[in-house]
Amino acid sequence: MRISTQSFYEQSQSAMNSQQTSLLRVQQQIGAGSKILTPSDDPLGSTRALAISQSISLNAQYSASRAAAGQTLSLEENALQNTSEILQNIKGLVVQAGNGTLSDADRASIATTLQSSRDQLLGLANSDDGNGQFLFAGFKSASAPFVQQANGSVQYAGDQGQRLVQVDVSRQMAGSDDGRSIFQSVQGGAGYITSSNAANAGNVTFSATSVINAANPNYGKDFTISFGGGNYTVATTDVPPVTVATAAYTSGTPIQFGGLQVTLSGVPAAGDTISVSTAKNAGTDMFASLDNIITALKTPFDNATPAARAQMLNSLSTGNVKMDNALNNVLTIRSSVGSRLQELDALKNTGDTRDLSDKSYLSDLQDLNYTSTISELYQRQTALQATQQTFVQMKKISLMNYL
Template sequence: MIRISSQQIFSGGINRLQELNTSLNNTQQQIATGKRVNTPSDDPVAAARILRLDQELSRVETYQRNVDLADNRLKQEESALESSIDVIQRIRELTVQAGNGSLSANDRRSISSELEERLGQLANIANTRDASGEYIFSGFQGAVKAFEQNEFGNWTYQGDEGQRILEIDDGVTVPISDAGKDIFVRVPAAAVGENTNVNSGATISGVSVINEADLQAGFPGSFPDDISIQIDENGDITASNSLGPLTVTPATYQSGEPFEIAGVEATISGPLPAATTIDTYTLKINEKQSVFGTIENLIAGLNSIDKTNPAGQAAYDDLIANSLINLDNAQESIILKQTELGGRMNAVESTKTFLEDSSVYSNEIRSRLQDVDYAEAISNLSFQSFVLQAAQQSFAQVSRLSLFDRL
């Protein structure tokens, strides 16, 4: 015969009521929080998977913030470059207008005044700042103004050549900035002639590349560099570069008549050098010039060149022609950078879409593991409440059973 003491009855009843109450509280908590798994003990396997999914979602959210930052920075740079192209296009129109031979000195000064305004506008664009106040074209020196005027009033680059890189996914990085030096300063310049050592008073002008293929052929295996030209007292023209002699066509000097060297045409005007002397000129082929320098030179030329003599007219014509070439090169440089930006923005957009898909998928899996089924939970709550109530009533009846009741 098994004897059950009153204390055992009370302990068993209380333990059972506590178990039922705990289950009821867990179900109430699930309904209140909307989560099936609130503690690891609720479902250890699901809790471990939920923890990994939370870590994955945290990683995705971090990269999504980086993607948004990259997208904003690239869009701001693209907008700045688009604005700079518009300004340079207007400057080009003014340059073409300045080339009109019927303009008076006052007309040229009026054009020069607008060019100065446009130059300042271009500098403001090059000094664009992002939302945090950093200059976007200053490289790593975000706190330093990209372009400042020096003591001579010329705009010069103040930043460095750094390019900021941002990680937008595991192993995926994208540049989010470009140094202004690469965009606005290192612009291929028009080929120009320089009076290197001239005693006769002759001048070189009308320098232009008329055949790119011939120019490249004149420098086999290397990049085109400066060409040196010599004219002696007999009018013989010789030319050479770093690789050796070059062919001159025609090889006999005629004042004011163009000649060609390795695809480059030039004209020299003036007397022959004196006996036993040689005039030397240099063709600058591979120079770089800041777009700001191009505009500054154009403004200075419009204000100072005297067109009343042949030499002045030739210098003015060269100024207009070279300025147009340099402005076209500047626009091309910016357009190339825009193309590069477009590729980066496409990469950012693709990564953004991928991260959004990853977030949706991870959230969906986590929801299946963690979120409560309200219909099932409410049904369980009702059933558990009924069981608890029945257990309480049963315990109340049992707890009154005693031998003393039989006496």
Template sequence: MRISTSMMFERSQNAMQSRQSDLSKVGEQVASGKRIVSPSDDPRAASQALIVKQDQAVQEQYKDSRITATNTLSLQENTLNSVSDLLVSAKGLIVKGGNGTYTDSDRASVATELEGLYNQMLGLANTRDSNGQYMFAGSQGDVKPFETADNGLVEPYAGDARPLNVQVDASRSMDVNAAGSNVFRVPATKAGDDESDLFKVFETAIATLRTPQTAENQDELRATLDQANRKIDSGSDNVLSVRSGIGSKLNELDVLSDIGDTRTISNKVALSDLEDLDYAEAISRYTLGQIGLEASQKMFMQTQQTSLFSLIR
């Protein structure tokens, strides 16, 4: 095969450009700290890295959902803890109001204290979360669950009991809302008292304490207060049950968060193995590339000077 001067020039030029391209690519890798600057560098590793990044993005979404769920449930748990303390105080007042030595004035004073607790409980039942949504309205966060009628009594629950589910992991959807109709419910007692709600129990107890006591009605009034105490106990047990359920969910979220953190670390390690650059190896290649480029440049210069005219003396 006859090799012309132009062919030698072209080959030398191509070799020099190839060396420059290789050196430039290594420079990009060193600058970015990544072995894969473009998918063509390692198509298989680039494909695997994309899968890991997609999973990492999904894990971040689950992490955000768990944080939201934890904040919501923690606020519910704290609020219900206040409700439990309030019910303990209410029971003590009702017992005190049933003291046979109390005058009507004494009992009215107790009723006023109990009414204060009643209003506090109403405020807790209408608590809003950080987003301004009513916490105990079920799935209708923009609806005030417990309104007060013109006569001062609490109207029936205005929310709903539909669950509000949050996807906190790939295989776990968690209900993070609470229906006030369940939270403030008073289950039927073993003594045969019908199911009710805490607001009605308070209202009955307050009205009873404000009723003047006579020889004819004192037994009836005492029986009504005894019934109110039983219902307070039943309502307290129900609130405790709801709090227990919330506590279980919070514990589960802690476990899921630990699992999610472990998976995030695994993904970061996998990405590092796939993408991160071995600087020592890259610098070695860069040095060899510089030597190769210098050699190809010298060869190109020599090729330029090679012609028949250079042989004529």
């Protein structure tokens, strides 16, 4: 069969072009470090690589969110730790202040120490993250959440919003807690608070109120104990009030009502009242509670009337229970913060494992095997050179060379 010169040139050119295209593609793969240069090289692999790349990007964003949430929660945990330590010291000082051997000067000294502790608590309540954002202000994080008023009271100026952070695919986490829930709240299980009316003329003092029957139908209500004619009467604060107990008053004898028990000592005056309220209705502001304790300790006691002495002792007793409730509330929230930090650690470990798995899979899909690709490069170069040399030799063939 005779092969025309034109056909020979066309076939040789086609062969060399094919070899050059293959060689160029291998060179591009080596330069890019990837075996997929265009989606048409591997449509299925390209689709999977795109999905895995998006997963890696999302995981990186979740990782950044976890780091930011962890930093904020760590700052909050540190503030709550300091707060709980201060509250524990306050409780110890309040118990010490109830010692009957102390003088007015001793109690005034304790009041000064408590005032310093109060200032520290206010500073912790206005903690920020170092970037001007206040930790306990809710959504109003640009301004201090607790503001001291002209009369000395502390007003909460923040809100109760929680900044949620997307820390994983299906997990949003509160990155902070609002100040009201920390410094002006109590837990639902907080005990009853007993307090005396500031206008009482008698010298009745009370012990801590204990629960003896939580199934009592009146349990959970607020009560008022009133005195008159040698008797006491216990009524709810409902409108109209409902009398739940009445009997002759005997100093030191426990009285029971609404599933509760309290022991009263001393001599009441007609018209005196004692309030027994749930913790949430008895005042939950730790700053106000501490102010009341400080005021009581600054009141002269040594030469005071029996009624004034009873009022001071009752104020310390009430304040001690309130500070105990405040401490329990802070510890509960601190436990919640610790749980969130622990969860962030677990999510970080899961995210790191997922990230490693995704990157390994992406590498399998698109990363180049340099050993086999370089070997292919040499093969393509050799094949191209052989094609070129064959073309040169065949081009020299002519009938004239044999005449």
